[in-house]
Amino acid sequence: MKVVLESIEKIPEGYSLGIYNHKKYGISKETFTNGKSFKIFANELGGTDFVSLNYYKTKDNGLLKPCEMPAEKVIDFLKKIEIKVEK
Numbered sequence: 001m002k003v004v005l006e007s008i009e010k011i012p013e014g015y016s017l018g019i020y021n022h023k024k025y026g027i028s029k030e031t032f033t034n035g036k037s038f039k040i041f042a043n044e045l046g047g048t049d050f051v052s053l054n055y056y057k058t059k060d061n062g063l064l065k066p067c068e069m070p071a072e073k074v075i076d077f078l079k080k081i082e083i084k085v086e087k
Contacts, residue, residue, distance in 0.1 A: 001062035007078035008038050008055055018081040023047060025081070042077065051077045 011018075011029045018025050020042075027042040035057075042051040052067035053074045066074045 001064060004055065004064055004075060004078055005057070005062055007081075008040065011040065011081070011083060017045075017084045018042070019084060020077055020081045023049070025049075025051075027081070027083075042081070 008029075011027060013029055013031055016027050016029070018027050024045045025042045026045055027040065030039045031037070032039070037057065038055045040051070040053050040055075044050065051074055052069065054065040054067070056063040056065070064071060064074065
């Protein structure tokens with residue numbers, strides 16, 4: 001789960017834009033409990049796809065809780081999302 005946490009930490013707090021599978025996503029990230037848990041919701045802009053998850057840091061490994069979707073989809077999204085910085 002280390003790669004999952006590293007990917008989550010690369011997403012900025014609040015709202016950001018990203019590209020996943022050549023599609024644009026609006027991404028909301030909230031951090032809770034002094035950085036020990038995260039909630040992420042990403043919505044495909046102009047489409048119907050979305051990604052939703054909660055992640056909890058634990059002593060051992062970390063706990064990924066996808067919301068109504070396979071963990072593989074969430075992990076693939078986190079690994080491949082390219083965050084776009086607005087200028």
